[in-house]
Every structure is written in structure tokens, then in C-alpha cells.
Amino acid sequence: MQLLSSSIGRKIVMAITGLLMILFVVVHLIGNTTIFGWISGGINAYAHHLHAFPPLVWAFRAFMLAAVSIHIWYGIQLTIENRGGRSQPYAVKATQKATFASENMIWTGLLLLCFIIYHLLHFTMKVVPGMALVPDAEGAINVFTMVVSSFQNFFVAFIYVAAMVTLFLHLSHGIQSFFQTMGWSTDRTLPVYVKAGTLVALVLFLGYVAVPLSIFAGILKG
Amino acid sequence: MSDHKTMTLTLIVWRQKNASDPGKFETYTAKNITEHHSFLEMLDCVNEDLILEGREPIVFDHDCREGICGMCSQVINGAPHGGQVRTTVCQLHMRKFKDGDTIYIEPWRARAFPIIKDLIVDRSALDTIIQAGGYTSCHTGGVADGNAILIPKPVADEAMDAAECIGCGACVAGCPNGAAMLFTGAKVSQLALLPQGKTEAAARVTAMTKAMAECGFGNCTNHYECQAACPKGINVKFIARMNREFLKAQFA
Numbered sequence: 001m002q003l004l005s006s007s008i009g010r011k012i013v014m015a016i017t018g019l020l021m022i023l024f025v026v027v028h029l030i031g032n033t034t035i036f037g038w039i040s041g042g043i044n045a046y047a048h049h050l051h052a053f054p055p056l057v058w059a060f061r062a063f064m065l066a067a068v069s070i071h072i073w074y075g076i077q078l079t080i081e082n083r084g085g086r087s088q089p090y091a092v093k094a095t096q097k098a099t100f101a102s103e104n105m106i107w108t109g110l111l112l113l114c115f116i117i118y119h120l121l122h123f124t125m126k127v128v129p130g131m132a133l134v135p136d137a138e139g140a141i142n143v144f145t146m147v148v149s150s151f152q153n154f155f156v157a158f159i160y161v162a163a164m165v166t167l168f169l170h171l172s173h174g175i176q177s178f179f180q181t182m183g184w185s186t187d188r189t190l191p192v193y194v195k196a197g198t199l200v201a202l203v204l205f206l207g208y209v210a211v212p213l214s215i216f217a218g219i220l221k222g
Numbered sequence: 223m224s225d226h227k228t229m230t231l232t233l234i235v236w237r238q239k240n241a242s243d244p245g246k247f248e249t250y251t252a253k254n255i256t257e258h259h260s261f262l263e264m265l266d267c268v269n270e271d272l273i274l275e276g277r278e279p280i281v282f283d284h285d286c287r288e289g290i291c292g293m294c295s296q297v298i299n300g301a302p303h304g305g306q307v308r309t310t311v312c313q314l315h316m317r318k319f320k321d322g323d324t325i326y327i328e329p330w331r332a333r334a335f336p337i338i339k340d341l342i343v344d345r346s347a348l349d350t351i352i353q354a355g356g357y358t359s360c361h362t363g364g365v366a367d368g369n370a371i372l373i374p375k376p377v378a379d380e381a382m383d384a385a386e387c388i389g390c391g392a393c394v395a396g397c398p399n400g401a402a403m404l405f406t407g408a409k410v411s412q413l414a415l416l417p418q419g420k421t422e423a424a425a426r427v428t429a430m431t432k433a434m435a436e437c438g439f440g441n442c443t444n445h446y447e448c449q450a451a452c453p454k455g456i457n458v459k460f461i462a463r464m465n466r467e468f469l470k471a472q473f474a
Contacts, residue, residue, distance in 0.1 A: 006431050007441035008468045078441050085400030085440025087333050091234070091247065092326045094300030096450035098398060102443065177444045180458070183466030187459045 007081070008181075010074045015181040017071040018174055024064060025167070029207045035147060035220065047143040072113060079106040101173040108170040115163035122150070130156070132222070148222040151215035160212045164205050171201035229255045229321040233268065235280055236328045241336045241344075247326075250280075257317035261304065262287060262294065264316055265327075280327075281340040289313040289453065292388030295395070296341050297328040302392035302451040310390065310453040330391055332400035334438040345391050347437035348405060354433035355426035356409045358418050371417050384412035386454040396451030399440030404448035406434050407464035408456050414467050424474035427467040 003009035034046040041048075051057055101108070122128040126141065132149035134142040151157045175197030179185040185193055214220045231252040238245030252268045259267070262284050269279035285293035294311040298304035304314040319325065327341065335343040373381075385408070393404035410427050413419030419426070442461060449458045 002428065003472050006468065007435060008431055008465055009472070011441070012465070012469060078443070082399035082401075082440040082443065085333055086398060087331050087335075087337075087400070090297055090300045090326075090328055090331060092300030094305060095398075095445070095447060096301065096305065096396075097447050098445035102445045103398070105443065173444070180444050180462050181442075181465055183462045183464070183469055185459065185462045187457045190459065190462070 007078060010078065011181045014071055014074045014078075015178045017067040019178055020064070020067045021071065022171065022175065022178075025171075025204060029204060032211055033207065035144065035211055043143050043147070044140075048140065068113075068116070072109065075106060075109055099173065101169040105170065105173060108166045111166045112163065112170060115159070115166070118159070119163075122156075123147070128156075145222050147211070148215050148220060151212040152222075154216065157212040157216040161209050164208045167208070168201045168205040171204065172198045175200055227256075227321070228253075229257070229316065229319065229323075231255060231264075231319060231322070232324040234324065234326045235340070237280070237340055238329075238337050240339060245337065255316050257315065259316040260287070260312055261296075261298070261314040261316065262312050281342055283342050284312060287312040290388060292390035295330050295343065295345070295390055295392070297326075297330065297395055299326050302330070302395040303390075303453050305451075308453055308455045310388075313453075330395035332391075332394045332397075333440070334400060334402065335391065335394065343391075345389075347439070348389050348391060348394075348402065350437050351402065351406055351430050351433045352409065355422070355429040356413070358413060359422060360418070373416060377415055381412045381415040384408040384415070384456065384460050387412075387452075387456050388454055390453065392451040392453060393448035393456070394439065396447040397440065397442075398445060398447065399443060400438075401442050401448075402434050402437070402439040403442040403461045403464070404452060404456055404458065406430050407458075407460035407462075410467055411460040411463045414463065423467055424471035427464060428471050431464070431468060 004013070031046055031050065032043075035043040039045060095103075118128075122131075123146070126133060126146070128150075130150065130153055132142075132145050134145045136142060151160070176185075176190065176193040178197075179193045180190065211220075229252075233250045233252055234247050235250060236245060237248045250268055250272070252264055253271070255264050255267065262282070265280060265282060272279045283293045283295050285291040287294075289310045289312060292310075294303070296303070296311045298311070298314070303309055303311050304318070306314055306318060329335075329337050329341045330343045330345075332343075334347040335345055337343050387405060387408040389405065391402075391405070394400055394402050397403075410423075410430055413426060414423045444458075446458050448461075449456065
């Protein structure tokens with residue numbers, strides 16, 4: 001297929017799978033904020049409803065796994081292809097527009113992969129030690145207690161905050177890249193996408209770190 | 223000219239006999255340089271001294287020396303064409319430097335641009351991309367009326383902005399991936415914007431991007447270094463337009 005034989009096509013696939021992950025991350029954050037209790041029953045009720053229909057949960061997991069896998073696969077492939085694109089480095093490095101985020105997408109991406117694996121082992125499979133797993137009468141784990149007890153540990157809170165810094169870097173380049181790769185940007189809109197993308201990445205960062213920080217600071221208590 | 227102060231500069235220049243020679247930096251002194259010398263004239267002075275000393279002059283590409291031909295190609299202190307906005311090396315003047323400065327001069331470095339000698343690289347890969355589709359097919363015959371096909375002014379202007387590309391390859395030299403996306407994007411766009419080029423737009427973008435990959439150019443990772451390096455200020459919007467044309471071609 002011509003789409004996948006060209007690097008432009010593979011990048012369009014990366015852009016679309018990346019967008020799926022951005023949308024996931026936005027919805028995930030909205031879900032997280034229920035820990036502050038703005039829906040009745042808080043995060044426990046949210047978690048209960050989210051997992052109410054297991055076939056849908058598993059179908060969605062498979063879908064996200066496919067998106068994440070494709071994104072990573074092409075990301076690694078493009079990085080390897082670009083190695084040696086410049087026959088040898090210049091004696092003086094004088095980049096004018098490239099940023100730390102744009103130059104390190106592969107590393108922030110792979111760090112996020114490590115984090116996702118850790119995060120799944122932590123709150124989905126619940127096999128990371130050091131958190132309180134309190135079942136209710138129906139055997140469902142109390143999510144609020146689990147999360148609060150986890151983030152009272154400095155190292156766990158630190159890992160999550162560090163991972164969100166990584167997410168911020170990845171998205172600050174990734175969101176504007178989406179528009180450029182899809183061919184939806186012009187000289188007037190690209191600077192807006194760059195700023196808006198960084199802003200969205202910043203809002204996501206602040207939203208996500210609000211949970212571990214407010215627990216670690218003792219504002220949210222178990 | 224005699225009332226002007228002269229500068230003495232240290233040049234650290236890449237010397238390489240041929241494509242198979244590993245190459246190395248050599249240090250030279252540029253003497254009696256005034257602020258009115260262009261960068262290439264400064265190199266001419268150094269070469270005259272080298273020739274008088276019986277040494278091999280520094281080999282570099284140049285032609286029009288008025289910023290329109292795209293032949294000059296040097297990376298100066300890490301920036302293609304020296305990093306001055308919309309300026310080719312030949313239009314870079316020594317007033318941008320100070321007495322006693324040390325200047326690194328390197329060739330374009332890209333997988334698709336093998337070094338021929340010293341600062342001259344083989345840029346025929348760009349010609350290969352043009353040969354793949356950077357043209358319109360039309361019947362020869364009577365000359366068509368210049369205004370037979372009306373083109374809105376903003377469209378004509380945008381096509382002209384893309385057509386400003388002089389094919390120097392600074393975008394490739396500036397790209398950390400050695401990609402020719404800005405060059406190819408400009409060439410695809412200038413034709414795709416105009417009615418005469420629209421007919422073959424899908425086949426063109428497919429063929430030109432294929433040739434681009436086959437020539438060994440890297441892929442775009444949206445650093446936009448190419449736009450910063452371009453002496454003609456070609457905007458990365460033309461890369462976006464090429465991406466759009468590529469996507470459209472998938473449904474053509």
C-alpha cells in the first residue's frame with residue numbers, strides 16, 4: 001500500500017494514532033478529577049461505571065493497544081531511518097528552531113511507554129506493593145483509598161510527576177506536529193497550533209499532577 | 223577602501239580530497255579582510271594566498287554571487303549559508319564578523335549529498351526528485367495566450383512564493399534528518415497550486431516523494447530547521463501542502 005510505503009504516509013498514521021492517544025489522555029484526566037468528588041460517589045462511582053460492561057472495556061483496551069503499538073512501531077522505524085540522515089554531525093551545533101522536545105521525541109515516547117507499563121501494573125493490575133487494597137461488600141477495590149495510599153509515598157508521587165513532565169514535552173511537540181503532518185496547517189495557523197498545543201499540554205500536565213501533589217501535600221486525605 | 227580597518231580571522235575549514243577520503247579540518251588565517259568583502263570574496267583572498275604559497279586552494283561552489291543561483295553551499299558556524307535571514311553565502315558580508323573571530327566552514331552534510339571535494343557536495347539527488355515529477359506535461363505547438371487561464375492573484379502569489387526555491391539544498395543541510403521535505407514541498411506546491419499543474423498533481427506528489435526516499439533523504443520530524451536555513455524564506459506550510467497533496471493522492 002502506497003500510504004505505508006512512504007514516510008509521509010507512515011507519519012500520517014502516527015499522527016492519527018497520536019490523536020487517539022491525546023483524546024484518551026483528555027478523557028482519562030476528566031475521569032481522574034472525579035477523585036475531587038465533583039460527581040456523587042467520587043472516583044469509586046466513576047471506576048464502577050467505567051468497568052460496568054467488561055466486553056466493551058476489553059474491546060477498548062485492544063483498540064488502544066493497537067493504536068499505541070502502531071505509533072511506537074513507526075516512531076522507532078522513522079528514528080532509525082533518520083539516523084545517519086546527516087552524514088556526520090557539524091563541528092558547531094547551531095539549531096535555530098528545533099527544541100529539546102522536538103529533538104527527543106523518541107526518548108520521551110519510550111519513557112512514556114515505560115510509564116504506561118508501570119501505571120498498568122500499578123492501578124490496573126494492582127501488583128505494585130505499598131498501596132491499600134480495601135474491598136467493599138461486593139468485592140470491588142476502593143479506588144479512592146488505593147490512589148491516596150499510593151501517592152502518600154514520595155517515590156510513587158515523584159514517578160508520576162516526572163512522567164507527566166515527559167508527557168508535557170512529548171505533547172508540546174506532538175500536538176502541533178499532528179496538524180503539520182496531516183497537512184492542515186498554513187503559515188498563519190501553524191504558530192497558533194504551536195502555542196495552543198503547548199497550552200493543551202500544559203493544562204494536561206497541571207491537571208494530572210494535581211492528583212499526586214494534592215495527596216502528597218495532604219490536601220486529599222484517605 | 224584604504225581608510226577602512228581590516229580584519230584578521232581564523233578559518234577552520236573542512237578539507238576532503240574526494241568522496242572516499244575521510245577528510246579533516248584545517249586552520250587558515252584570512253588577512254586584510256574589510257567589512258565590505260562578501261564571504262566568498264574573503265575565501266577568494268585566502269585562496270590567492272594559498273596559491274602564492276603553492277598550496278591547494280579551498281574548493282567551494284559558487285556562480286552568480288548575487289543570491290539567485292543556489293550554487294553556494296557552506297555551513298558557517300553550524301548554520302547553512304551562515305544563518306543570516308534570507309541570505310545566501312555570497313550575500314553574507316564580513317561586516318557580520320569581528321576582527322579575531324574564528325569561523326568554522328563545512329560542506330552541506332547529508333546522506334544524500336556525497337562530498338565531491340572540500341566544500342563541494344553532489345546535489346544531483348535534487349535533480350532526481352525534479353525528474354520524477356517536477357514538471358507539467360504539455361503539448362508543444364502554438365504559444366498559448368498568457369491570460370487564457372485566469373488565476374486568482376493570491377493563488378499566483380502563493381505559487382510564486384514556493385517557486386522562489388533556488389534548489390541550493392540548505393534545507394537538507396539544516397535538517398537534523400537530512401530530509402528534502404522543504405525542497406520537495408516547494409516544488410510540489412508551486413505546480414499543484416496552478417491549473418496547469420493540478421492535472422498531474424496526484425501522480426507528481428507520489429513520484430516525487432518516492433524519489434526523495436530512494437535518494438537517501440531522511441524523513442521530516444517537524445523541527446522546522448529547514449525554514450530557518452532557507453535563503454529564500456520558503457515556509458514550512460509548503461511541507462503541509464505536500465502532505466495534504468499526498469493524502470489526496472491516496473484517494474485519487
